[in-house]
Amino acid sequence: MKTKRFLSVFLLIALVMSLWAVPSAAADGPDGSSAPVLPAEPELNAKAALLVDTNTGAVVYAKNEHQELYPASLTKIMTALLVLEAVDGGKLAMDQQLTASASAFEGLSSDGSTANIQVGETMTVENLLYCMLVVSANEACDILAEAVSGSVGAFVDAMNAKAQELGCKNTHFVNPNGLHDSQHYTSAWDMCLIASAALKYDVFMTICDTATVTVPATNLSPARTLHTTNYLIGAWWSRGYLNSDAHGIKTGSTSEAGHCLVSSAARGSLSFISVVLGCDRVTLENNEIRTYSFYDTNQLFDWAFDNFSYQTILEESEMLQEVPVSLSKIDHVTVHPAKDVEVLMPKGLSPEHLEREVSLRADPAEAPISEGDVLGTLTLSYDGREYATVNLLALNDVEASKLLTFWRDVQLFFSKTSVKVAAAVLLVLLLALIVWKLLFSRRRYRYGRSVGRGRSGNYRGRRRH
16 A cells, blocks of 8 residues: 555656646747747947848847947048039049149148048049048048038038938038047948948949059059958958958048948848947957957848848738728728738748737728728837838728718718807707797787787677667
8 A cells, every 4th residue: 555655656746747847838929829039139349330131221230329429430431422422413523633732631630541642643533532432541531522512611511411311310520531520420320321322322332342452653653552441351451350241331440439330241132231330449368459340240240141031921912801891881891911021030030920000091991992092001010129011902992882971971061060050050040039939929919818808898788778
């Protein structure tokens, strides 16, 4: 007996332990599916950072993206944008020769980035752009600024006007080159807007993606060989940062701004633009010198390529729901997405995990309805992040009932304030008329009875003899 009790207790304990050993189910998604496992975001040294999907404009990573910070030579992206707009508008030509004036060198620091251009030296617009974007030559900025606007000051005004036009909210420029000034600032978000505008010009990326270029000899200088300041696309001088997926765009650094970088990268169907501001350069314990503008950018690109993919989350043919219809013998109409929707999402996140929120323009929708009419929108999101919003279209025509439409129009007519006021006035007048008639009739009645009684009381008739 004792042996049987011992075995029973032992088996019970073993059963309980086996239940504990079963892994717990993951939290369910909106449709009952297991919750996705999302990639952990990289930890960056940058004060501010932004990673955006080039194809859709979707934000993939953001850190202090609207914080005002110093851009240093990232400023030259805006300078290049205005120069390329001037070329596109016919004000300048890429092969046009420009002569460096003495005023273009005023205010430039002696230890700033330079291509060693001299006063009186003549160079084409294209080669000045190479000097400005490859080796970050400050003097090239001011030479080009004078050519575009007549003076550096007027060009700076144009820079700020362009920033406002692009939707920049935290940007103010003081010069075309990025030399430090307390009133010269931008944000990672604004810098992405500016770079995206410049990338519309193919020649901009061609120049920015150049690791080494030889500028032909000029009237005052032999040929120059320029090496990029961007270690992501450089060669032997890149100190281990070389990234075969990276393309361009521009570096910047001052003691006040720290190390900054705007870059882009593409792998397969994926393409990103990144901005990092306010990064450090440090010496590690192994004596490695790490420049975090390049290191953080590589971290962002690798993280995005490894963990994100395009997924179709809606198909145009999908019948989403029935929308109630009024003013018709048919009480509903089916709606479907206006188009197929493909978005960039973490690989661990699937369409079935997304929350769907329908917003109807009218509930119920009023007939008549034509096939393809927009009846509302559908928003797909996960954990507070919106991935897409698409119009919902009617699948078929719905005719209106003439009788129901007439009755609706009658109701609408009598619901108008002016009609209500007129009806109230008429009602008051009608009541007043009724009261007046009642009072007037009562007076006539009383008058008639009084006369009758007097005559009846005084008349005695004729006596007959």
